[in-house]
Amino acid sequence: MEVIRAGASRNLYELQAWVVMPNHVHLLILPHVPMPQVTHWIKGSTAREANQLLGRTGKPFWQHESYDHWVRNEREFQRIVAYIEENPVSAGLAATPDGWPWSSAASAS
Numbered sequence: 001m002e003v004i005r006a007g008a009s010r011n012l013y014e015l016q017a018w019v020v021m022p023n024h025v026h027l028l029i030l031p032h033v034p035m036p037q038v039t040h041w042i043k044g045s046t047a048r049e050a051n052q053l054l055g056r057t058g059k060p061f062w063q064h065e066s067y068d069h070w071v072r073n074e075r076e077f078q079r080i081v082a083y084i085e086e087n088p089v090s091a092g093l094a095a096t097p098d099g100w101p102w103s104s105a106a107s108a109s
Contacts, residue, residue: 020102
């Protein structure tokens, strides 16, 4: 979560919504730099830290793929925020969006 917030502090993007799940991450951002730069910075920073914690070297942590999507209007924006923040509830990890501490829903409450 610190890296996600740090990207906003470094002015790489404006952070709109986010959730860290056990096996994936969702971000809704307004990028200020090209998306490959954003994903490279996030994946590089988090992979180094995760591999250190796991005592691993020379092994990839993240898959090479990522998915991005242009948000075209306010209705779609709100739908995506809800999808991101409801993800832990849909996965059975929390009863309510704000009950999952690793998300923008919990940060807002």
